[in-house]
Amino acid sequence: MQHSNPDYDLIIVGGGMVGLALAARLAQTQIRIAIIDPKTVEMSWNKDDYDLRVSAITRASQKLLDETGAWSFIEPDEKTAYQKMSVWDGEASRGNIEFDANLLAEPNLGHIIENRVLRRSLFQAIKPYRNIDFLSPQKCSKVSYHADQASIELTDGKMLSARLLVAADGAMSWLRNNSGIDIKQTPYGHKAIVATIKTEKPHQNTAWQRFDHNGPLAFLPLTDEHHCSIVWSVKSDYADQLMSLDDKEFLNRLEQTFELTLGHCLETSQRVAFPLIERTAESLVQERIALIGDAAHTIHPLAGQGVNLGFSDVLELANTIEKTLKKQQDIGLKRNLRSYERARKGEIFMMQKAMQGFKLLFEQDIPFIQMTRSYGLALTNQHPLLKQQLIKQAMGL
Structure with a gap:
């Protein structure tokens, strides 16, 4: 069902490190943000047992985490x-x-x-903001697109609408697949x-x-x-x-x-x-949707740049959204999202080719x-x- 006034300005599907980072980066804009994720955020654990998933965080990514306040929550x-x-x-x-x-x-x-540390710290960074709702555990069942907004139906039957949807739900992205965006895969x-x-x-x-x-x-x-x-x-x-x-x-x-x-x-x-598997989405943006992180691209881990590429996506998309807001324009229109796609495609392409080259060499x-x-x-x-x-x-x- 289409509404003239959507429930949110931005719905982020995927509350992992990259999805949470986008919400944290935009928290002070006061736009209404919802994050949907099937898994709640783990807040404590036995520190004697390390998470199998860790990330090599570059200084550029550290700066993003610092600016959002997440870095201060990492002990x-x-x-x-x-x-x-x-x-x-x-x-x-x-x-x-x-x-x-x-x-x-x-x-x-x-x-x-550890990835669980990064996710928890980003969650802690967004908690004080009343303009951000973290909906978890929740799963999406349907998505539909309209002229002035997009709608998502959750498995519990609840309907949510927004000006812009962002797919941050990983390499097997539900939102990307159900939005008709093809992906090129090369094992x-x-x-x-x-x-x-x-x-x-x-x-x-x-x-x-x-x-x-x-x-x-x-x-x-x-x-x-x-x-x-x-x-x-x-x-x-x-x-x-x-x-x-x-x-x-x-x-x-x-x-x-x-x-x-x-x-x-x-x-x-x-x-x-x-x-x-190397994955590349055929487009990073369409009307009412943008892709970030593994939903947009995956590369060989030999250089440890996967999540850092995702954080670079966050920075560029956040900048694009902020510029659009300053112009008082619709953040969900493809013409207003294209600068994000143009800015990211070159780096993603070069990184993927570099990883292919190193592997072959x-x-x-x-x-x-x-x-x-x-x-x-x-x-x-x-x-x-x-x-x-x-x-x-x-x-x-």
């Missing part, structure tokens, strides 16, 4: 600042490159934070195995990544100096083999691949594997290519100015 023992990054080729001539925050006179390169042929690992040696507040023809293995430092979150992205058939191993066999294979860089791998949490086991890439890493490591530019780009500065 010191809930974030790990990493000062260094060590990347090496585990095959052939074994080139390597090391990045150090000291090269830019910066305190760190970024932070490793990487890899699965990512994630787990929390206890190591013999301390992680030295360093993010470690080793490449070989099977794929990249990353050890990301957690708050306890002997615990790391791993992301092991390997060819799907090899991932299945690794998942079939018992814990002792898996730890042995892991420490061999990681070349005992942090000594023996002593313990592992539950392991989870998921297929890696490092999965080659041809000796000449192995030697060439190792030489390239070593050469880059010897040029401080080039390293500075790479560090700045990775930090979002």
Whole structure:
């Protein structure tokens, strides 16, 4: 049913990190915002057990979290600042490159934070705002579009309307799929195995990544100096083999691949594997809808940029909405949303192509290519100015 005065100005479908960040970024505009999510926000947990899902938060993303007030809700023992990054080729001539925050006179390169911590802190940031409603646990059942608004029906039968809908409900987005927006999908042929690992040696507040023809293995430092979150992205058939191993066999294979860089791998949490697929929505905006985060795009996790791309979406869409509001125009019209799409498509395209290129380069086991890439890493490591530019780009500065 169509109403001349919608219930909200903005409805965000998806109350994960990216959806909540958009609400927090727009909180002070006083527009009426609803967030719909099937899962309530976890507010407390046993800190001895790490979330399997962690994110490498860049300095640019940290700035967004700080501006929204969310950063202040993250306790010191809930974030790990990493000062260094060590990347090496585990095959052939074994080139390597090391990045150090000291090269830019910066305190760190970024932070490793559990996803549940990020979600809770963003929820805490929006709680004081009376113009934001967090509707959870709730699921959507129908969506319809009209000339001056869009409507969503919840599974309990309640109808909600808004000038603009935002799909922030992840890679399998219900809102995107039910709004007729096609998505291009290209499987990487890899699965990512994630787990929390206890190591013999301390992680030295360093993010470690080793490449070989099977794929990249990353050890990301957690708050306890002997615990790391791993992301092991390997060819799907090899991932299945690794998942079939018992814990002792898996730890042995892991420490061999990681070349005992942090000594023996002593313990592992539950392991989870998921297929890696590059996804790109055919359009980021249509009349009355915009896509952000994984609903708009997914990339290979080897550079840890997934959620940071989503936070960049948030910044750009929020800026677009604010400019439209200043002009006293309709925030849901496609012509007023196009500047968001234009601003984001280039970075998304370049990031996806870069991830494809890295994957293809490092999965080659041809000796000449192995030697060439190792030489390239070593050469880059010897040029401080080039390293500075790479560090700045990775930090979002």
